[in-house]
Amino acid sequence: MRRRFKLNINHNSEFELDLAPLLAVMVKLVPVLLVSSAFVQMMIIETELPQVVQEAIKQQDNNVKSAHITLEVNKVDGVKIIVENNGEEKVEVIANKDKKIDLASLHAKLIQLKQANPQVFKIDLSPDADVAYKDLVAIMDEARKSKSNDIKFKFTDTKTGLESQTDYMFPEIVFSNVMDG
Amino acid sequence: MARNRYQVPTKKNQSFTLNITSMTDMFTILLVFLLQSFSAGEVTLEPVGGVRLPSSNTEKNPINGVKLSISPTELKYEETVVARIQNNQVEASAIDSSDSNFIKPLFDQLEAFNKKDPTLAKTGKVLLQADESLPYSTIRKIMYTASMAGFPNVKLVTTVSN
Numbered sequence: 001m002r003r004r005f006k007l008n009i010n011h012n013s014e015f016e017l018d019l020a021p022l023l024a025v026m027v028k029l030v031p032v033l034l035v036s037s038a039f040v041q042m043m044i045i046e047t048e049l050p051q052v053v054q055e056a057i058k059q060q061d062n063n064v065k066s067a068h069i070t071l072e073v074n075k076v077d078g079v080k081i082i083v084e085n086n087g088e089e090k091v092e093v094i095a096n097k098d099k100k101i102d103l104a105s106l107h108a109k110l111i112q113l114k115q116a117n118p119q120v121f122k123i124d125l126s127p128d129a130d131v132a133y134k135d136l137v138a139i140m141d142e143a144r145k146s147k148s149n150d151i152k153f154k155f156t157d158t159k160t161g162l163e164s165q166t167d168y169m170f171p172e173i174v175f176s177n178v179m180d181g
Numbered sequence: 182m183a184r185n186r187y188q189v190p191t192k193k194n195q196s197f198t199l200n201i202t203s204m205t206d207m208f209t210i211l212l213v214f215l216l217q218s219f220s221a222g223e224v225t226l227e228p229v230g231g232v233r234l235p236s237s238n239t240e241k242n243p244i245n246g247v248k249l250s251i252s253p254t255e256l257k258y259e260e261t262v263v264a265r266i267q268n269n270q271v272e273a274s275a276i277d278s279s280d281s282n283f284i285k286p287l288f289d290q291l292e293a294f295n296k297k298d299p300t301l302a303k304t305g306k307v308l309l310q311a312d313e314s315l316p317y318s319t320i321r322k323i324m325y326t327a328s329m330a331g332f333p334n335v336k337l338v339t340t341v342s343n
Binding site for chain 2 (some may be wrong): 016029129130
């Protein structure tokens with residue numbers, strides 16, 4: 001009878017992992033990523049001019065019940081919110097705070113407006129010539145989305161007829177006075 | 182009498198193993214950081230020198246379009262300077278005499294682009310990198326001219342706010 005060969009395994013042996021190939025890959029990857037990385041992350045804000053939203057404007061014009069909201073921005077007075085609904089016009093002014101636009105009050109007012117007009121997603125922005133670009137971007141930020149996760153707006157999907165919820169308020173912002181003389 | 186100099190005994194043919202574990206650790210951290218900041222959008226935008234972009238909470242990645250930039254000193258179409266900016270306004274020589282909002286050199290460049298790349302021009306998209314300090318009147322002139330040249334979809338480029 002043959003004797004079985006018994007493999008001698010030393011369970012206490014130590015070995016060193018060869019990290020050289022891994023390091024070689026990393027040394028090549030790091031410069032590639034360093035070159036191609038964008039450290040200043042840039043995003044875009046969509047704006048639409050009156051020409052491209054003609055159809056939407058026509059639809060809103062045909063729908064007399066739909067409210068039409070305009071924000072007039074003035075460097076001295078602040079933001080004037082004009083709401084035209086069923087031929088009636090309501091004007092409210094969000095006055096400047098410490099010579100700056102009161103963004104918190106504006107946001108709160110826009111939430112109220114959205115809750116009152118859930119089917120309206122488009123607003124007109126009509127700034128004065130001397131209003132700084134960064135102030136306009138800040139206003140657009142306030143109007144686009146609700147900052148609170150608890151506040152959602154119910155609206156009816158026109159295609160399915162089902163009720164949906166969204167945190168978007170007025171994502172379509174049209175510079176209404178671009179083509180004015 | 183001169184002293185005998187002490188000589189360190191060295192073995193010429195000795196080999197040694199470099200411990201690269203700590204270096205690999207460092208590279209792993211660096212790689213994770215770089216992969217996180219790696220932009221995976223379809224278009225990568227190069228920041229234009231002298232333009233301080235406003236920050237915004239928008240979550241939309243840049244898309245392809247004609248790249249315009251305006252700093253407190255110059256208005257650029259792609260890399261070409263089309264007009265100078267003086268006191269935050271487009272220089273008078275670049276403005277059409279019959280229309281105060283019309284920037285003639287910009288219109289000419291956009292018209293040329295319409296012929297050069299009709300497919301992209303058809304989308305009518307403009308990516309505008311504008312300095313945050315500029316007044317609306319200057320931005321409006323660019324929007325107006327772009328719109329007249331068949332580029333009514335103006336996308337405002339911003340940085341990500343915290």
